[in-house]
Amino acid sequence: MTDAAPTPWLTVIGLGEDGLDGLSIAARAALDAADWLVGARRLLDKVPPGHAQRIVWAGLDGTLDAIGAARGSRVVVVASGNPMWFGVGATLARHFDPREILTYPAPSAFSLACSRMGWSMQEAVAVSAHALPLESIARHLYPGRRLVVLSRDGETPAGIAAFLSERGFGPSRMSVFEAMGGSRERRIDGVAANWWQPEVDPLNTVAVEVLAAPNARIYGVTPGLPDDAFIHDGLLTKREIRAVTLSTLAPRPGETLWDVGAGNGSIAVEWLRANPSGRAIAIERDPHRAEVIRINANRLGAPSVEIVEGEVPEVLDTLPGDPDVIFIGGGLTSGDTLEICWERLPSGGRLVVNVVALESAAQLIAFQKRYGGTLTQLAIARNAPVGAMTKFDPMAPVIQYAGVKA
Ligand SMILES: C[S@@+](CC[C@H](N)C(=O)[O-])C[C@H]1O[C@@H](n2cnc3c(N)ncnc32)[C@H](O)[C@@H]1O
Secondary structure, X not given: OOOOOXXXXXXXXXXXXXXXXXXXXXXXXXXXXXXXXXXXXXXXXXXXXXXXXXXXXXXXXXXXXXHHHOEOEOEEEEEEOOOOOOOHHHHHHHHOOHHHEEEEOOOOHHHHHHHHHOOOHHHEEEEEOXXXXXXXXXXXXXXXXXXXXXOOOOOHHHHHHHHHHHOOOOOOEEEXXXXXXXXXXXXXXXXXXXXXXXOOOOOEEEEEEOOOOOOOOOOOOOOOOOHHXXXXXXXXXXXXXXXXXXXXXXXXXXXXXXXXXXXXXXXXHHHHHHOOOOEEXXXXXXXXXXXXXXXXXXXXXXXXXXXXXXXXXXXXXXXXXXXXXXXXXXXOOOOOHHHHHHHHOOOOOEEEEEEOOHHHHHHHHHHHHHHOOEEEEEOOEEEEEEOOEEEEEEOOOEEEEEEEOO
């Protein structure tokens, strides 16, 4: 027997800058019938006073509780644009049964900006500098790419222009759209390298057509960035080994990686570049390297890397939640690190370990005998001059362990 579908009592209405004028008849009727009206002050101000009691959105938990307490009466939440796109719609649908919710979306800032630019939406990439640091755009810096960037505030366009210019993408064309869809709408066009407006209206969206200067570094989309893409002090998983390691780690959407002994952060950064909906926690004891991880993460479009400073294995006890995948990038100095990491993995979790030292390799061999998994030797040699001729310079071979917890 299936449960009867719950009756919707919560209505989410997307408002554009044109306020009630842009609403469908059905959305307008729902708004007029509301007992409770919930939303950010800016949006509530667009609704003329009526009989509904108002709750100004202030903090997630408190507001969700207030909405829950009004269950049974007609509650309307007003949100901006399409509430299901970087909006409260999805938050509400996670908290309440989605079948209790009716949503009336308005066009999103993404759809409005694409319309203004004459871009097809499926070819443009949406990036939120509202939810994440604007450095996230670094993952999308390919000539010809079209980006629609949601701004955090009035200084975001200048920040984007500066970031693009610093990274060699100063020729990129930028169009800033302020308060789209309303009477205050204004468009500002320019080129990143010559951007002149330090501040615009806080409600703005930026369309960027990425164009590269000759000095721009343009990276491939697959893992294995060049070593010099990272700032590092030599403690770096080298490009070829890194590419194989990312393939072994095999990131899946939403998964959490612990990069144990993260060094300069190259594995955590590449994990997130390949898997932006995932999480990467970089664990590093050296405070200077922890700072470098932050710089690398920002430069390479993975600003959501979480950095934990501390000594392995002790610091692992302080980490909340379980990882899906653990990478140990070398330096298996403490005898119990392997066991502790294995212990923290849920069943089905994956462990990948790279070592160079034979003592560490011995630990891996014993571990593999006990728990199964595979051992692979990765031996790379790069060309180097020998007098006028060329030879191969072998790097120290890396022993890679890969295991899945039963
Ligand atoms: C939290 S997001 C909400 C997006 C919304 N759900 C939508 O569909 O547009 C807020 C960001 O959207 C952008 N935005 C929303 N409405 C806009 C408008 N009318 N004009 C320009 N930008 C807008 C701004 O970049 C703002 O910082």
